[in-house]
Amino acid sequence: MSKDVIQNVCVVGAGTMGRQIALNAAINGYNTALTDTMPEILAAVAKWASEYLAGRVAKGKLTQGLADTAMSRFKIIDRLEEAVKDADLIIEAIVEKLDIKRSLFEQLDRLALPHAILATNSSSFVSSRIADATKRPDQVANLHYFNPALVMEVVEVVQGAHTSEKTAEKLVEFVESLNKTPIWLKKEIDSFVVNRLLGAIYKEAMFLVENGYASPREVDIGSEKGLGHPMGPFRLMDLVGLDVAYLIRKERFATTGLEEHRPPKILEEKYMKGEYGKKTGKGWYDYN
Ligand code: 3HC
Numbered sequence: 001m002s003k004d005v006i007q008n009v010c011v012v013g014a015g016t017m018g019r020q021i022a023l024n025a026a027i028n029g030y031n032t033a034l035t036d037t038m039p040e041i042l043a044a045v046a047k048w049a050s051e052y053l054a055g056r057v058a059k060g061k062l063t064q065g066l067a068d069t070a071m072s073r074f075k076i077i078d079r080l081e082e083a084v085k086d087a088d089l090i091i092e093a094i095v096e097k098l099d100i101k102r103s104l105f106e107q108l109d110r111l112a113l114p115h116a117i118l119a120t121n122s123s124s125f126v127s128s129r130i131a132d133a134t135k136r137p138d139q140v141a142n143l144h145y146f147n148p149a150l151v152m153e154v155v156e157v158v159q160g161a162h163t164s165e166k167t168a169e170k171l172v173e174f175v176e177s178l179n180k181t182p183i184w185l186k187k188e189i190d191s192f193v194v195n196r197l198l199g200a201i202y203k204e205a206m207f208l209v210e211n212g213y214a215s216p217r218e219v220d221i222g223s224e225k226g227l228g229h230p231m232g233p234f235r236l237m238d239l240v241g242l243d244v245a246y247l248i249r250k251e252r253f254a255t256t257g258l259e260e261h262r263p264p265k266i267l268e269e270k271y272m273k274g275e276y277g278k279k280t281g282k283g284w285y286d287y288n
Contacts, residue, residue: 003088003115006174007031010087012080012104014041016241016279017121018093020149023049026074027066028178033075035083045076052150084112089174091143093121096247101125102133109134117167119143123195124248126188128160137162143171144192147240156192158185190252198236202245205233206264216284234284238277242284246271 007030011022014036022034036042053071056062062070077083084090090108094100101120108118117139120127131137142158155175159168168184175182183193191199201223208214214222220232237245249263263271270276270283277283 004170006088006170008086008088009033010035010084010090011093012036012083012090012108013093014045014076015093017145017147017149019045019048021091021093021121021145023052023070023074024150024178027062027070029073031073031075031086033077033083033087035077035080039078042076042078049074080107081111084108084116087112087116089117089119091119091121096123096244096251098125098129098251101130105130105140106133109136117141117170119171121145123244124191124251126158126160126190128162128188131160131162138164139167141167141171142192143175146194153180154183154194155180156183156185156194158188158192160188191248195248201233202237203264206266210264210266238283238285241276241279242267242270243276
């Protein structure tokens with residue numbers, strides 16, 4: 001098989017996004033390896049994946065045969081070098097911290113096949129902030145999924161000045177092969193399209209709550225029933241993770257130094273208390 005065809009995918013980071021990105025690739029025909037440095041996270045993935053697939057079969061959305069094939073293509077591997085060794089495409093979905101991402105990319109560059117594309121699912125960092133940690137910047141780009149990645153139909157491909165046309169095209173084709181719609185940004189801007197729109201909504205939502213104009217529930221009702229959004233900003237932050245929402249803002253503030261980018265106090269307090277949303281049982285709402 002030609003090196004130009006993506007067959008083997010590796011996802012690094014088995015949290016909420018990484019595991020869904022990986023299983024989605026396996027369901028759509030790719031041999032997929034999923035890896036993480038935290039054994040307790042990896043240990044939970046096989047059960048999660050088989051329960052998800054069983055649910056799809058029970059709902060009549062997937063045949064038992066396709067679910068079995070997807071599971072057989074989905075490999076959970078604890079050693080990074082083993083997980084990446086055959087990959088044509090590596091998708092990083094680790095914590096939203098630039099120095100950690102850069103050091104991972106430096107490692108991936110050493111371990112991956114020379115033709116492999118190294119993509120980041122970062123929510124906000126453009127890949128030019130990471131690509132120079134590798135010797136293959138032309139094969140580095142953003143590939144940005146939305147939560148829940150098994151469901152959401154859009155994926156952003158962000159092509160930096162360092163990213164070759166061939167790499168961007170291959171990523172766009174990959175997104176299409178998942179039956180998702182690509183948004184191809186041919187010029188970098190942090191947070192890309194969707195998170196910039198969402199960031200404006202979050203900012204206003206937290207302003208209203210922080211200043212006592214409305215409660216999270218009331219803002220969510222306004223968004224859902226007044227604007228027809230599927231989830232209001234507070235319910236959505238609880239789904240995606242307040243840690244993600246906070247770290248994006250913290251990094252942006254550190255980069256620009258602009259007061260308007262400082263994370264709101266109410267978000268910082270939640271982050272400090274470890275109230276990250278659904279994943280910790282409490283965020284803006286209580287799930288216990
Ligand atoms: N994992 C897998 N599948 C899920 C799921 C999950 N966590 N949550 C819902 N689903 C599936 C359901 O099984 C169902 O599938 P089916 O129709 O094929 O049977 C389908 O999604 C619809 O689910 P429900 O009927 O239970 O509920 P809703 O119709 O309310 O849909 C939702 C749920 C898709 C999450 C919808 O509320 C929604 O679109 N919310 C907004 C999500 C959003 O805005 N995401 C973007 C966040 S920003 C982001 O991710 C960027 C990052 O950088 C931070």
